[in-house]
Amino acid sequence: MNKDYLLFHKPYITEEEINEMVDTLRSGWLSMGPKTIKFEEEFNKYIGSKKSVAVSSWTAAGHLTLEAFGIKQGDEVIVPTMTFPATAEIVCYFGAKPVIVDIEEDTLNISLEQIEKAITSKTKAIIPVHYGGQPCDLDEINDIAKRYNLRVLEDAAHSLPATYKGNKIGTVSEVTCFSFYATKTLSTGEGGMICTNNEEIAERCAIMRLHGINRDAWKRYSESGSWYYEVVAPGYKYNFTDLQASLGLPQLKKVDEMWNSRKYIANRYTEAFKDLDLITLHTIKPDRESSWHLYPVRLNLDMLTVTRAQIIDELKKNNVGVGVHFMPINKHLFYSETFQLKDEDFPVASAVFPRLLSLPIYPGMNDNNIDKVINVFTDILKKYKR
């Protein structure tokens, strides 16, 4: 590997995670067990949620939540187009229809107007996605949900930790699901968490994450457990493991420190790029704080002689890794064909997508790395100024 190449993301793993992992390996308990329970409890305390249920991924968390909501074949669930496909696919698992809607221009979060337009008698839920870590307009979304008797599942895959009007994401709506995938702001390699203020939802998800077993199934091989259990529903194999908790527990202790690092990097980028007219920076609304999982910028292509693909190539040649978040759902083959989605039905996402680029932003980056991104990116943009 080229040691000068700045990766787009690198998890922040220190001796603490390594020691905790070794301790787990020596303990003989690798799957769901005491460390998973501790991680759930500490996460719940950190967020201030009523209940937290740890699972194998955001996708599992979202699937279990929709199952607990009682989503069935023929139902409709509203999903923004600017997201990772997992947000829409969990709806398809039920034979239900993901109703894909456009986003708002400034934040790239789901458009309130488009939510209202998309509601029909079949609509059962809304999945707002906090794009890049910035919370959506949650008061308005919950108000719409109340008026039309819909459930809300926040896709907070990007937004640990983030706040909305002073409240931590994870405490605002009925259910919030987080991701601990390798690139996320707290990483357990793979993993997810369901936070909810509804105890019945928490209980259903806890049962369904481990084969539908009606009590502490994970304890059945422990000293205090019993071999006897009953299955109350055909559940899933979506449990978290103590191996994952070995990363999660130390990561949780430094979640604010990691957030501060990302805020520092975001501020440095914003300061460096604020007068550069070749790009447009992301807007953060004043009543909320982003987790800064992503630092998205929009290329002002009309002022440049090259496309985004050429800019990305040139960044890579200069040892700077970047990402694109996201190709809109309506552009993916399956969704466009199955639900007959056309670019012109998503004017905001269609216009912004070819311009989008995410710069590296993670705690292991030092000032030299940040300077490198700023200088290389600025030079490339200026080189191709029209």
Ligand SMILES: Cc1ncc(COP(=O)(O)O)c(C=O)c1O
């Ligand atoms: C917005 C969003 N939702 C959901 C997911 C799925 O998360 P997981 O990989 O934990 O299933 C991702 C993953 O990248 C994501 O970015």
